Amino acid sequence: MSALTNLTLKAAVDGLAKGDFTSVELTKAHIEAIEAARGLNAYILETPEKALDMAAKSDARRAVGEAGPLEGAPLGVKDLFCTEGVRTTACSKILENFVPTYESTVTSQLWRDGAVMLGKLNLDQFAMGSSNETSYFGPVTNPWRAQGSTKALTPGGSSGGSAAAVAADLCLGATATDTGGSIRQPAAFTGTVGIKPTYGRCSRWGVVAFASSLDQAGPIAKTVEDAALLLTSMSGHDPKDSTSLDIPVPDFTQFVGKSVKGLKIGIPKEYRVDNMPAEIEKLWQDGIAWLKEAGCEIIDISLPHTKYALPAYYIVAPAEASSNLARYDGMRYGLREDGATLTEIYENTRAAGFGDEVKRRILIGTYVLSHGYYDAYYLKALKVRRRIAEDFDNAWTKCDAILTPTAPSAAFGLGENSNDPIAMYLNDVFTVTTNLAGLPGLSLPAGLDSNGLPLGLQIIGKPLDEATVFSVAGAVEKAANFSAKAEKWW
Amino acid sequence: MAIDAATVRKVARLARIAEPEERIEALAQELNGIMTWIEQLAEVDTEGCEPLTSVVASGLPMREDVVTMGGDPARVTSNAPKSVGNFFVVPKVVE
Numbered sequence: 248m249s250a251l252t253n254l255t256l257k258a259a260v261d262g263l264a265k266g267d268f269t270s271v272e273l274t275k276a277h278i279e280a281i282e283a284a285r286g287l288n289a290y291i292l293e294t295p296e297k298a299l300d301m302a303a304k305s306d307a308r309r310a311v312g313e314a315g316p317l318e319g320a321p322l323g324v325k326d327l328f329c330t331e332g333v334r335t336t337a338c339s340k341i342l343e344n345f346v347p348t349y350e351s352t353v354t355s356q357l358w359r360d361g362a363v364m365l366g367k368l369n370l371d372q373f374a375m376g377s378s379n380e381t382s383y384f385g386p387v388t389n390p391w392r393a394q395g396s397t398k399a400l401t402p403g404g405s406s407g408g409s410a411a412a413v414a415a416d417l418c419l420g421a422t423a424t425d426t427g428g429s430i431r432q433p434a435a436f437t438g439t440v441g442i443k444p445t446y447g448r449c450s451r452w453g454v455v456a457f458a459s460s461l462d463q464a465g466p467i468a469k470t471v472e473d474a475a476l477l478l479t480s481m482s483g484h485d486p487k488d489s490t491s492l493d494i495p496v497p498d499f500t501q502f503v504g505k506s507v508k509g510l511k512i513g514i515p516k517e518y519r520v521d522n523m524p525a526e527i528e529k530l531w532q533d534g535i536a537w538l539k540e541a542g543c544e545i546i547d548i549s550l551p552h553t554k555y556a557l558p559a560y561y562i563v564a565p566a567e568a569s570s571n572l573a574r575y576d577g578m579r580y581g582l583r584e585d586g587a588t589l590t591e592i593y594e595n596t597r598a599a600g601f602g603d604e605v606k607r608r609i610l611i612g613t614y615v616l617s618h619g620y621y622d623a624y625y626l627k628a629l630k631v632r633r634r635i636a637e638d639f640d641n642a643w644t645k646c647d648a649i650l651t652p653t654a655p656s657a658a659f660g661l662g663e664n665s666n667d668p669i670a671m672y673l674n675d676v677f678t679v680t681t682n683l684a685g686l687p688g689l690s691l692p693a694g695l696d697s698n699g700l701p702l703g704l705q706i707i708g709k710p711l712d713e714a715t716v717f718s719v720a721g722a723v724e725k726a727a728n729f730s731a732k733a734e735k736w737w
Numbered sequence: 738m739a740i741d742a743a744t745v746r747k748v749a750r751l752a753r754i755a756e757p758e759e760r761i762e763a764l765a766q767e768l769n770g771i772m773t774w775i776e777q778l779a780e781v782d783t784e785g786c787e788p789l790t791s792v793v794a795s796g797l798p799m800r801e802d803v804v805t806m807g808g809d810p811a812r813v814t815s816n817a818p819k820s821v822g823n824f825f826v827v828p829k830v831v832e
Binding site: 348492552558561576598606607611613614668683684 | 754768775786789790793815819
């Protein structure tokens with residue numbers, strides 16, 4: 248049945264509709280693939296019984312003509328989305344045994360549309376990390392390896408489990424979240440497609456919070472069309488999230504394949520960093536050539552505050568995290584450690600329950616919000632955030648979308664950056680700007696480097712203009728004709 | 738600006754995270770490294786610039802002040818580290 252797991256989401260949904268196979272057959276094929284791929288550590292919780300139950304119910308719905316847009320399609324869920332009755336940990340010790348009694352809005356919409364849940368996917372603890380190494384359950388191994396090498400590579404982070412599972416055909420698509428690049432960088436490292444939509448498109452309700460003004464859900468998928476299909480289902484207004492936008496959601500798939508003739512594509516000169524491999528620069532030039540060929544006009548633009556985005560982010564995100572994660576006090580849910588006083592119980596619980604990177608960010612956040620530093624750091628960062636948003640506002644007077652590399656390198660080895668927080672943070676140098684400005688950003692695979700590892704290009708759009716992002720991505724995808732897959736070794 | 742051991746102890750206390758004494762010096766160095774890198778924000782001219790707190794332009798939506806869910810204490814306490822008869826059991830806080 249391995250052929251069934253090679254299908255794209257669109258092909259699988261079409262095959263189900265035609266009756267070529269059932270959801271139970273498709274789901275079983277994925278369950279077998281997951282069992283055979285445990286060495287990747289992509290799934291931290293497999294839910295085969297639930298999956299087969301959902302698949303059987305899906306087949307029954309289809310039999311009576313009630314098929315939804317994702318009817319019968321087995322998906323993976325990043326373990327940051329609360330799933331009713333299914334353990335949700337944020338890959339932390341503090342939530343190791345947490346079983347939500349409610350379902351996140353985003354996942355409930357996927358089930359509403361007929362999808363099937365295969366299990367929960369690994370991530371960096373509380374989505375804080377760029378290599379999946381901060382997970383309490385251990386890192387995910389990238390299905391991709393450099394040519395002729397058996398060295399274990401990172402799938403990126405924080406949505407490393409989602410990206411690896413999609414790349415290794417362990418699901419037809421996966422939910423993910425992106426606070427600074429956590430959908431797009433893993434997508435780039437694994438040869439998959441990921442989109443972070445405009446802030447407010449997807450409800451944050453039931454998603455474990457990291458930095459609330461930056462967090463957005465989105466899909467990781469095998470193709471641009473699959474990503475559009477998933478995002479259409481995941482998006483939409485939710486009264487339970489006060490920042491959820493009350494605006495209609497178009498069918499994003501209709502924009503994939505649409506002509507991009509006459510669109511103006513901005514190329515920001517600041518999206519080059521020291522030591523960036525020449526292959527990434529070359530890939531970027533390829534992307535420019537492909538879009539020119541497709542009839543786009545290429546415009547040089549400047550986003551002058553780009554280099555300040557990461558330092559601003561590392562004030563804003565930890566500040567919000569220190570506030571959000573204050574809820575983990577060991578009283579109402581989660582781990583509780585012993586102590587002689589109430590304060591000691593709090594301190595011991597949080598010391599034992601959080602990993603080093605989470606603690607580091609809580610401490611930074613607490614520091615920048617503390618008396619005497621608030622204006623110098625936190626307010627300053629919010630002002631720089633305004634400057635970064637203004638950069639984009641200026642760019643939109645000249646262009647319709649922006650093309651950049653997704654990440655400054657291909658996937659690196661597990662352990663290579665884990666002792667240098669700033670080197671790790673630099674992974675998000677090209678993605679973090681769109682989180683600060685609330686813009687949609689999509690990464691798609693566009694080529695391989697000389698080691699045979701995938702590289703991604705990013706398309707950034709105007710607020711709420713995912714439509715153009717999908718059209719441009721569709722054009723790049725067609726021209727790049729990327730068909731490489733990780734060679735199976737697991 | 739340097740973050741010293743005393744600052745780390747103070748911040749860890751504010752954040753309610755027990756940090757063992759042997760970790761304090763290393764943490765001070767780590768946090769100093771990160772904060773020094775962040776210092777480059779001082780180069781940005783933010784004169785007359787309004788802080789950007791939210792990228793969502795509209796204000797907070799209002800809703801009817803009505804009960805929409807509740808009456809299910811067993812669900813609320815189902816993940817409690819300690820509970821008895823639908824109550825959370827917490828440490829004694831009044832001496």
